[in-house]
Amino acid sequence: MQSTISFRLNGKPIQIRTDPDRSLLWVLRCDLGLTGTKFGCGAGLCGACTVVVEKEAVRACATSVGSVRNKQVLTIEGLSRNGRLHPIQQAFLEQHAFQCGFCTPGMIMNAYALLLRNPQATREEIIRAMDDNLCRCGSHPRIVEAIEQAARTMRAGGAR
Amino acid sequence: MKPEASQLTRRDILAAPGLLILIPLEELLGTQEPARLPQRPAYPEDFNAYLRIAPDGRVTCYVGKVELGQGAMTALAQLLAEELDVALDAVTMVMGDTESCPWDMGTFGSLSVRQFGPVLRAAGARARAVLLEMAAERLNAPAGKLEVSEGVVRDPVSGRRISYGELVQGKRIERRLDQAPLKTPGSFRVIGRSPQRKDALEKVTGRARYAGDIRLPGMLHARILRPPAHGARLERVDTSAAEKVPGVRLIRDGELIAVLHEQRDVAERALGMIRAEWGRAPETPDPETIFEHLLRTAPPLRGVHEAGSLEEGARLSKDIVEARYLNGYVAHAALETHSATAHVEGDKATVWAGTQTPFPLRQQVAQALGLPQQNVRIITTYVGGGFGGKSASRQAIEAARLSKLAGRPVQVVWDRSEEFFFDTFRPAAVVRVRAGLDGAGRMVLWEFDVYGAGDREARQFYDIPHQRTRSAGGWSGGNPPGMHPFAVGPWRAPSVNTNTFARESHVDTLASRLRVDPVEFRLRHLSDPRMRRVLEAAAARFGWKPAPAPSGRGVGVSCALYLGTYVAVMAEVAVDKATGRVQVRRVVCAQDQGLVVNPDGSRQQIEGGIMMGLGYALTEEVRFRGGHVLDHNFDTYAIPRFSWMPRIEAVLLDNPEAPASGCGEPPIVNMGAALANAVHDALGVRLLRLPMTPERIREALRKA
Numbered sequence: 001m002q003s004t005i006s007f008r009l010n011g012k013p014i015q016i017r018t019d020p021d022r023s024l025l026w027v028l029r030c031d032l033g034l035t036g037t038k039f040g041c042g043a044g045l046c047g048a049c050t051v052v053v054e055k056e057a058v059r060a061c062a063t064s065v066g067s068v069r070n071k072q073v074l075t076i077e078g079l080s081r082n083g084r085l086h087p088i089q090q091a092f093l094e095q096h097a098f099q100c101g102f103c104t105p106g107m108i109m110n111a112y113a114l115l116l117r118n119p120q121a122t123r124e125e126i127i128r129a130m131d132d133n134l135c136r137c138g139s140h141p142r143i144v145e146a147i148e149q150a151a152r153t154m155r156a157g158g159a160r
Numbered sequence: 161m162k163p164e165a166s167q168l169t170r171r172d173i174l175a176a177p178g179l180l181i182l183i184p185l186e187e188l189l190g191t192q193e194p195a196r197l198p199q200r201p202a203y204p205e206d207f208n209a210y211l212r213i214a215p216d217g218r219v220t221c222y223v224g225k226v227e228l229g230q231g232a233m234t235a236l237a238q239l240l241a242e243e244l245d246v247a248l249d250a251v252t253m254v255m256g257d258t259e260s261c262p263w264d265m266g267t268f269g270s271l272s273v274r275q276f277g278p279v280l281r282a283a284g285a286r287a288r289a290v291l292l293e294m295a296a297e298r299l300n301a302p303a304g305k306l307e308v309s310e311g312v313v314r315d316p317v318s319g320r321r322i323s324y325g326e327l328v329q330g331k332r333i334e335r336r337l338d339q340a341p342l343k344t345p346g347s348f349r350v351i352g353r354s355p356q357r358k359d360a361l362e363k364v365t366g367r368a369r370y371a372g373d374i375r376l377p378g379m380l381h382a383r384i385l386r387p388p389a390h391g392a393r394l395e396r397v398d399t400s401a402a403e404k405v406p407g408v409r410l411i412r413d414g415e416l417i418a419v420l421h422e423q424r425d426v427a428e429r430a431l432g433m434i435r436a437e438w439g440r441a442p443e444t445p446d447p448e449t450i451f452e453h454l455l456r457t458a459p460p461l462r463g464v465h466e467a468g469s470l471e472e473g474a475r476l477s478k479d480i481v482e483a484r485y486l487n488g489y490v491a492h493a494a495l496e497t498h499s500a501t502a503h504v505e506g507d508k509a510t511v512w513a514g515t516q517t518p519f520p521l522r523q524q525v526a527q528a529l530g531l532p533q534q535n536v537r538i539i540t541t542y543v544g545g546g547f548g549g550k551s552a553s554r555q556a557i558e559a560a561r562l563s564k565l566a567g568r569p570v571q572v573v574w575d576r577s578e579e580f581f582f583d584t585f586r587p588a589a590v591v592r593v594r595a596g597l598d599g600a601g602r603m604v605l606w607e608f609d610v611y612g613a614g615d616r617e618a619r620q621f622y623d624i625p626h627q628r629t630r631s632a633g634g635w636s637g638g639n640p641p642g643m644h645p646f647a648v649g650p651w652r653a654p655s656v657n658t659n660t661f662a663r664e665s666h667v668d669t670l671a672s673r674l675r676v677d678p679v680e681f682r683l684r685h686l687s688d689p690r691m692r693r694v695l696e697a698a699a700a701r702f703g704w705k706p707a708p709a710p711s712g713r714g715v716g717v718s719c720a721l722y723l724g725t726y727v728a729v730m731a732e733v734a735v736d737k738a739t740g741r742v743q744v745r746r747v748v749c750a751q752d753q754g755l756v757v758n759p760d761g762s763r764q765q766i767e768g769g770i771m772m773g774l775g776y777a778l779t780e781e782v783r784f785r786g787g788h789v790l791d792h793n794f795d796t797y798a799i800p801r802f803s804w805m806p807r808i809e810a811v812l813l814d815n816p817e818a819p820a821s822g823c824g825e826p827p828i829v830n831m832g833a834a835l836a837n838a839v840h841d842a843l844g845v846r847l848l849r850l851p852m853t854p855e856r857i858r859e860a861l862r863k864a
Binding site for chain 1: 228229230231356357359360361362363364365366367368369370372373375381422423424425426493494495496497542543544545546547573575576760764767768769770771772793794795799800801802803805808
């Protein structure tokens with residue numbers, strides 16, 4: 001059943017005509033050409049497709065495009081502004097908090113939502129909040145370091 | 161101690177350029193990594209094959225290796241920049257493109273820096289020497305007196321300068337030189353540093369493209385009908401409902417049935433509408449009966465190494481200890497599933513693939529399409545994790561076949577259950593060890609028979625006068641049909657995780673029987689100074705306090721040699737006796753890999769190897785029954801998470817005079833034994849089977 005769905009994607013209004021039951025992940029990847037959001041498991045188990053909807057981290061593979069109607073959707077492509085990396089991206093870059101990089105967009109978006117909600121997140125809170133985002137290369141220690149670094153930067157005034 | 165000289169295997173010959181031998185497709189789809197890594201693969205001598213210098217001085221470096229996350233893009237660029245004397249930022253890497261890059265057998269075996277590194281350095285050094293000769297003519301000064309910095313040649317007498325870009329004018333360098341000296345470690349300015357990774361910006365912004373991120377005009381996403389079990393044959397199929405979905409194209413070519421659509425999720429929905437009836441799959445062993453099955457079906461044991469006399473060793477022994485070590489099948493489980501995009505136009509094919517073996521894949525695609533190899537181009541994108549699992553690239557052949565049949569570009573991205581179903585697992589294995597101690601507490605007898613895993617690094621490196629190592633079957637083939645109920649292949653440090661678990665567990669058992677500290681016991685049997693040094697370095701960083709095991713503290717040690725790299729690991733665990741759950745508190749890993757090209761990259765590999773190793777040691781084991789793989793996703797197949805993370809400390813031993821020996825695989829090999837030894841130290845019970853799941857730990861405690 002086709003319908004017209006409007007929402008804000010990375011700050012810009014967007015309107016598409018499609019079946020509202022389709023997953024946000026494949027609408028982003030196939031219809032809108034935004035391939036930064038990754039497919040890893042298709043069942044909300046790995047976090048590679050994490051995007052932020054209205055300040056909450058969600059699994060795009062388990063989110064219908066109809067459910068984001070009139071909402072704000074932020075993907076990895078919308079995180080840097082005017083050519084400047086977001087402090088979380090900058091920290092991942094400086095800490096080399098990735099290897100193959102496939103889980104990285106989901107990690108960054110999950111961390112973004114965490115720090116929005118809890119700018120003072122402790123190491124233990126970071127580990128708990130990131131626990132359902134999987135990384136096979138074993139970049140976990142660096143990812144935690146990077147999120148801690150980004151949190152410090154954002155508290156010091158780099159926050160958005 | 162050096163890695164054994166290896167002979168050329170059939171697979172090496174198959175992979176050699178210019179040869180075309182027909183092989184059954186199923187065999188081609190298996191493992192692409194040869195069991196014996198060739199000592200000298202055929203790389204081109206002409207440095208133009210590896211580099212081009214543009215008029216603006218930018219250098220493009222062409223290599224057949226691929227970036228799997230291991231950092232080869234950065235480390236190889238460092239090697240070239242060092243010898244060529246250009247800025248690292250001036251180097252752009254082109255990797256794994258069969259059209260522009262010189263042939264390479266594949267990215268595996270921790271070979272990128274170890275084996276290809278010297279080739280690339282030599283190419284850079286020769287190019288630099290030729291450029292200096294050319295500059296000498298232009299500047300009217302002797303080449304030996306010229307200085308080079310960041311791609312600019314300067315005559316210190318006249319002060320005149322000329323850049324590489326001006327000298328070459330974007331052309332091939334026609335001049336040749338057979339030899340040029342390499343730089344020595346004291347003069348390195350790029351090697352030994354940890355610059356920003358070349359893939360960093362693309363990977364933190366989501367711009368890094370993987371094979372499933374390719375978008376071509378008219379491209380269709382394919383979902384393929386799969387059997388529920390290995391060996392189940394299709395008996396009846398009704399595709400009519402699927403074909404009614406608007407925009408769907410159904411392709412049928414023999415056993416290959418696929419639905420194609422511009423949107424992958426719509427193709428997926430249509431696939432679910434196909435009604436298929438499958439025959440019964442043949443019975444297979446299960447995860448409990450597989451070990452007896454392996455012993456029953458394995459080919460005859462083959463000698464790997466022998467020294468002294470086993471009879472004499474037995475005669476000298478006052479205490480002989482036998483044990484059988486087991487491990488199950490383990491999945492690669494890279495976060496990126498096997499992905500490829502193919503565009504077949506007439507008699508030409510281009511395939512973007514997430515693969516570890518682009519050149520062998522070119523041959524497979526050519527064969528599948530009936531095209532000459534030169535008409536097929538494989539472009540390797542970023543690969544979202546390999547670990548050996550993307551040495552086999554069945555998905556790329558599927559995409560190519562479907563693109564040819566559909567007449568459109570086709571993308572194949574496996575879902576997670578296809579990934580578990582078609583994975584070339586780390587094989588299940590049995591290792592039988594029999595060892596003897598003499599009256600003075602020295603190991604005098606060692607018999608080691610490994611079934612199912614493979615013989616890499618199976619032979620003993622401790623000083624034992626009477627020893628024999630044998631092997632039967634393994635990850636690289638040579639297994640009778642049905643021995644392993646599904647495909648097996650290389651899994652990060654193939655066979656070495658299994659062999660190290662058995663060897664280092666058994667050595668610990670012997671030390672424990674003597675009531676001798678396990679580090680002290682190992683040092684008594686180690687004359688190799690490099691192995692002694694890594695063990696001592698690990699002990700120093702860990703703050704190892706000697707005590708016989710079990711001490712109740714939960715500490716364990718393990719040592720290993722992997723293709724020239726020496727590595728020692730110490731671990732501390734806490735075990736909850738009620739639940740059987742193991743939490744790893746701390747891991748120290750000391751490694752001597754010879755020359756370290758990129759220290760931070762090496763640390764990443766160590767950290768990653770330790771994190772990944774927690775999985776095969778503690779939870780990971782594929783469940784299966786009657787051809788069915790029962791694990792379909794990460795809900796039942798548990799890979800390491802943030803909450804498992806121990807404190808990890810990496811100690812890199814400085815040894816720049818020894819050749820670089822590779823670092824991607826060695827750090828993982830000790831994890832099974834180090835944790836098993838730590839669990840024994842904590843509980844006083846020894847687990848002889850990996851993974852050490854909570855149930856198995858509780859069971860071991862009950863039996864104790």
